[in-house]
Amino acid sequence: MKTPADASETVTGTQLLDRAVAVLRFLGAAGQQGATITEITEALHFKQSTAHRITTALERHALIDREQSTKRYRLGLALFAMGAAAADGTGLRQLARPAVLRLSAETGDTTFLMARAGFNAVCVDRQDGGYIIDTLTGHVGGQIPMGVGPASQAILAFLPTTEAEVILDTNYPLFQRYPNLTRKTITDSMHSIRERGYAVDEGSLVEGISAVAVPILPRGRDAIAAIALNMTSARLSQERLPGLVAMLRREAKSLEDSLNPLEGAFATRGMGH
Template sequence: MKETGPKTFRRGLQIMEVLRTAGDDGLRITDIAAITGIQRTTVYRFLDVLIAHDYVKPTADMRTFVFNHCRFAGGPTIAHSIDRLKPVLARISAQTGDSSFLVRRENGDSLCVHRELGSYPVQVLSVTIGHKQPMGVGAAGLALLANLPKEDIRQILDLNRSRLPTFGGMTCEQMETLIRSTLERGWSAVGNAAVPGVLGVGVPIPQRSGHPTFAISVSSVMDRMPLKRQRFIVELIKKELALIS
């Protein structure tokens, strides 16, 4: 008998919820069926609909599925901003050959809401859309964190104190040093933290009022990111942002 009405709706919500709590690793069809008690054939049907409406995304190997956090990253204003900034990231990655990332703040975390890949053979792939990490361990998150009020910075560092060491042995004291350096130079640089062997530079996106909501970063392998190239990338990001301001 074909499912209709509230029962169907509840099952769809149930699948979305188990994927939401599963995190970035996602779940396989068999996992979803086991956790929810929903038959695999039914899970397939629900996933087809959820993917079509962008609530769920398949991973690259098409074996697991993840909740699309970006679908709920904010209201129309946030969604409009992301759409407006996507071409900026595409141009940055085309000109640098490296991966670029659009990140926004979500409480004490930074949330990746868009990613573009470049043409260089080695790309940073471990940070995907929907990926969250403590604010500051990535270049874009550090650019946002450094531009918050001191009280907010302190609260976020306290919140993430126990999580930071899992990112390259980071400590709150080291993060405070990175924040000071970011404010002094006007852009952030972080290496061997979020992703070992990778260095990223980040630039906050200015707002007419208040503190930045978004930041853009570009990341590549350490050998490809000497100081001169970091400065070139930062100026490129600022130039591309100026074109849409």
């Protein structure tokens, strides 16, 4: 039986755009591992000719890259550049840069600014501490499915319940790629995250690496981002955790206060037209 994506050989206009976006999202979720054309075809239920046509076009525009030795596709540098430009365009990255620098300088650990982008969380900014660690998102522009890692969970926990449920329903097939992560474990953690105001992972996702994150909650809006500290698990002691949370909350509160006047200015400007 044919899937809707296979119903016709002719793919044009909006359909083609939707499928190209699906390929980009799939490769974004695949991360550094990337995916072969066969994996893309099977996962997205495309005809192979359609998958080839889309990947060829995306590669031509440098939105994806293909490694010659393995034939695996990954997101390309042009997409990264657009993502960085988009992050700057929101003003969030520029506004949060001093906070990101302060946290890394004060703690010696790696600081991340993560923002929601649909069903994913995107690394908007990153500052390494006194040592380099392995992380899920890697560089600025890297992304993970919402629900994976403390930063995205901190955002997810403060979204409207029905919206969070849709995100979890959509992303749950991706959770099997990560150890000790299921839809249930994420759902169970959301109540405690809301209650205490922060999310923490003590090495369950990446062995030996822990993280703590707090949401950024501008007044009258859902969570738009989170700021997180990643470190070796040996550095996240129970004695140290409260101090790290206090630092993160201080910076998040400052960002929230800075974002609210911008909201008012935009609203006033809109009323004047």
